[in-house]
Amino acid sequence: LLRNVQSLSVEENLLDLLEASFIYIRIPELRGIPIAVLERLKSVPNNFLKQLSADRAVFNDLPQSVQRQVWELDKSLLQQHVSPLIHRFISERSTVLSCLNMNEENPNKQFSLGMSVPSVHRQTYRNGSAALKRVTAIICKSNKIYKYIVNLCLTLYRESEKLFMSRDEQAYCSFRSQLLMSLHDGVNAIRLEDPCHKLAWALDAALKDRSCGDKRLSELMQIFHPYDKKQGRKKRRFDEDGGGSTSQPDENTVLGEMGMILRDPPVYFFLAREALKRLQRVVEHQALPKQDAPLIFLSRLLQIATDCRSMLREKSFKFYKVDEGLVRDFYPKLAASFVDKKMQKLGKEVDTKAVDPYYLGEWLYSHNVTHTVGQVVYQVFVIDCLAKNELDIGQQALMTIASVLPKITSKAIVEWSPFMYSLAERLQSMVKAKAIRVTDDLWKLAVDSILVKAVHCEVEVHRHVLQLVDVSSGQLAPHQLVAYLETMLEVSEKSRKRYRKKQAKLAQEQQSAAADTATTASAAGDGNGTSPHKVGSPHRYVNDGVHEAYSKLVGSALKGKLNEENAPKLLEYVKQRGVS
Numbered sequence: 001l002l003r004n005v006q007s008l009s010v011e012e013n014l015l016d017l018l019e020a021s022f023i024y025i026r027i028p029e030l031r032g033i034p035i036a037v038l039e040r041l042k043s044v045p046n047n048f049l050k051q052l053s054a055d056r057a058v059f060n061d062l063p064q065s066v067q068r069q070v071w072e073l074d075k076s077l078l079q080q081h082v083s084p085l086i087h088r089f090i091s092e093r094s095t096v097l098s099c100l101n102m103n104e105e106n107p108n109k110q111f112s113l114g115m116s117v118p119s120v121h122r123q124t125y126r127n128g129s130a131a132l133k134r135v136t137a138i139i140c141k142s143n144k145i146y147k148y149i150v151n152l153c154l155t156l157y158r159e160s161e162k163l164f165m166s167r168d169e170q171a172y173c174s175f176r177s178q179l180l181m182s183l184h185d186g187v188n189a190i191r192l193e194d195p196c197h198k199l200a201w202a203l204d205a206a207l208k209d210r211s212c213g214d215k216r217l218s219e220l221m222q223i224f225h226p227y228d229k230k231q232g233r234k235k236r237r238f239d240e241d242g243g244g245s246t247s248q249p250d251e252n253t254v255l256g257e258m259g260m261i262l263r264d265p266p267v268y269f270f271l272a273r274e275a276l277k278r279l280q281r282v283v284e285h286q287a288l289p290k291q292d293a294p295l296i297f298l299s300r301l302l303q304i305a306t307d308c309r310s311m312l313r314e315k316s317f318k319f320y321k322v323d324e325g326l327v328r329d330f331y332p333k334l335a336a337s338f339v340d341k342k343m344q345k346l347g348k349e350v351d352t353k354a355v356d357p358y359y360l361g362e363w364l365y366s367h368n369v370t371h372t373v374g375q376v377v378y379q380v381f382v383i384d385c386l387a388k389n390e391l392d393i394g395q396q397a398l399m400t401i402a403s404v405l406p407k408i409t410s411k412a413i414v415e416w417s418p419f420m421y422s423l424a425e426r427l428q429s430m431v432k433a434k435a436i437r438v439t440d441d442l443w444k445l446a447v448d449s450i451l452v453k454a455v456h457c458e459v460e461v462h463r464h465v466l467q468l469v470d471v472s473s474g475q476l477a478p479h480q481l482v483a484y485l486e487t488m489l490e491v492s493e494k495s496r497k498r499y500r501k502k503q504a505k506l507a508q509e510q511q512s513a514a515a516d517t518a519t520t521a522s523a524a525g526d527g528n529g530t531s532p533h534k535v536g537s538p539h540r541y542v543n544d545g546v547h548e549a550y551s552k553l554v555g556s557a558l559k560g561k562l563n564e565e566n567a568p569k570l571l572e573y574v575k576q577r578g579v580s
Contacts, residue, residue, distance in 0.1 A: 011386045014040055016269065022048060025058055039063045039529070049073045054258045066136070074145045082135060082149055086156065089131035089178075091173040097263065098125070099170045099265045100460055102383050102422035104273060122204060126182050133173075136182050145184075150176065150194075154253065158312040159261065167458060169309070176201075176257065178263040196261050199223050203267050212274045217294050220301070227255055227319040255317040259308020265418065266505050268305050272376045274298055276384070279331055283338040284336050289331035295324045302373040323373075330363055330374045334381065337393055364400070365407040372415075379419040386426045395442045404450040410456070417458035424451055424464040431472050438475040447484075455488045456495035459545035462488065466549040473557035481558060482567045485550060489573055495542040501544060550574055 006145065018037045024030035038044055044052075044066060052059055052066070053074040059067065061282055071078040091096055126132055139146045157172040163403075180200045181190040191197045203217045206212045212220075262268065278295040282288070289295055299322045304311075310319050331462050363374035385394030408416065427446055447468070455462040469476070503537040554574050556563065563570055 005289065015045070018048065022051075024453045026055065031058070031061060031447060035066075038066045044069050046073060047141055049522070053077050064140075068140060068142055068145065069137070071138070071148075072142060075148055078138075078145065078148055079152055082138065082152060083156075085131045085135050086153060086172075086175055088174050089129060089135075090168055092131060093131055094125040094128065094169065095174055096460060098174065099167045099427070100421040100458070101266075101417045102269045102380055102418050103387065103425060104113075104384070105397075108385055118240050122178075122207060123185060125264060126178055128186060129178070132178060132182050132352050135179060136186065136188075137290065139183070139188075139190065141188065141190065143193055145196075146190050149179070150257075154257065154260070154312060158309060160309075162414075164412050164415050165263075165309075167417060167460075170263065172267065173260040173263040176260045177267065180261075196257050199258055200261050203238065203261065203270075207266060207270055212270075212298075214294075217297065221297060224258075224301075224319060227317075241270070253312060253317065255304065255319060256308050256312040259304040259311060262301055262305035263308055268302070268376065269380060269418070271298055271302055272373075272380045273384070275302065275377055279335055280338050282331075283335050289335065290327040295309070295331070296327065299323075299326055299373060302376065306372045337397075343518060355409070362501075365412075366405045377413075379416075379422075383419070383422050383426055391442055395445060398442070398445050400449065405450060405453060413454060413457045414456065417461050420451060420454045420457060420461045421464050424461065427451075428468050431468070438472055438480075439459065452484060452487055453491060456492045459495070460493075461467075462492055462546050463549055466546060466553065470549075470553055476557075478558060478561045479566065481553070482562070482570060486567065486569045489550075489569060492546070496546065499545045500543075504543075547573075547576070 014037055018041070021030070021034040021037060025034045038048070049070050052062065059070065059077075062070070071081070135149065138147065153172055153176050157169060157176075160169050160172075162169060176196075177200055180191060180194055180197060183194075183195065184201055184204075199220070202216060202223065206216050209216075247520045262271065275295060275298040277422060278292060278298060279289060282292045282295060298317065303320055303323070307320075313382065363371045364378065378397070382394060382397045385391075386398060423446060426512055427436065427443075438447075447465075451465045451468070452459075455465050465488065469481065473481055550570070551574050554570065558567075564571060
């Protein structure tokens, strides 16, 4: 019969055979016949698809072409399959690092999955993402499924309960961008129907080139031109004024989705760095920031990126003109730093305290859209100063950050995670290159006043600061090392507890899923169910994300140097092996 099915070509005959055999689809020994018929049909009738969606065991045995038809009909079933894959993408090492690394990478550095993510290898990371591969396989050539998945991603991003942009929210933007570019890499025709395709492709190419030159800027300006209606005055050339007017509300979510593409962290940090480069060019030409159309346009892109979640929530889509405070106040103040850097290179003395007035500090803890743009530009500025060994100005900028850190709320500090991670990474490089010592004022400012106090913002930041301390342990006396570790344990107590709870919840969900799978398999095989409690048992040890790193330090740099008197908290923590 199976051989005969393969020879049938008339749709009507196949449907008759499906009608006759479908009632046996729940019998494993006979299931192959209706499944073979389903695979041969170009379009399965909806009444069969509805029945297939209701039985998980049968659905899992279906060819993917048939599963795809079921998903097109049943959005909730598609969501059950795709949501875990989106969260798996968020948890992938490459995604985590790309959301945190603000450093501009050396394009000649040898690439490996173990190092911090370089922007020039975005396609390599797309190809290496198991979750992304699975999602693109689910989509195949179905534009309907692609739209469902994009809308699911938008919903997760828009409806997130977190007030501030944590790594998860940033990763939703990465998923939106990288999924589209995965279709682009595979030359999937669906990409051409996505209104964000040209934007995603142009930005991906700019990241690969590590530059957003005039030609690329012109492409981006043309993409946003339809959203920049000019009213009440004679229309001017877009490239002359940077697109300076306000658009009317858009009828759909395209501008909000474009904001997600722009908020993909590597893109977001890249645009901030490009804005800095334009500001430097403004200084070199002795012009004013408000007169530079590319700087204005880049700033507006950053504003869309920062405001896109509010746009999606409020359903109000506007391409706002650049905020006057940004070009009138913030950029000129920051431009003074470029002037002083140039003076330093000429060997002239500079009063660095005049470089970074406390006015800039006000931009670092306010949470309106414009100030958030100023924050990311300033953060990139600090990281780049250290990378270029402009330590005097970098140190003064860090003083400003240290002064406002206490004003940033415990919930808002999560938005500083990329800066903290990148600062720790930059300092590691400087320590290895012997460009900084633990006795330097810059070390005390960056580590003692900033990083140690910020380890609670993100577990990856905590790990990276521990790596920095480990790299520098040869320069630290045992009591200094203990002081750092115990201070970080105290600062991170609540965040480690939250992490443990999250990991315990994930472990419980995985165990439940494994139990359900085993029960289904057993029921399908012999009709006798298996009790969930027989599948594994809860793990007593629940990792808090950093215990292993502390244990390593205690077992290496501090081996044989600790006792209950000089390190009571640290020893107590390291001895812990589980959470009751």
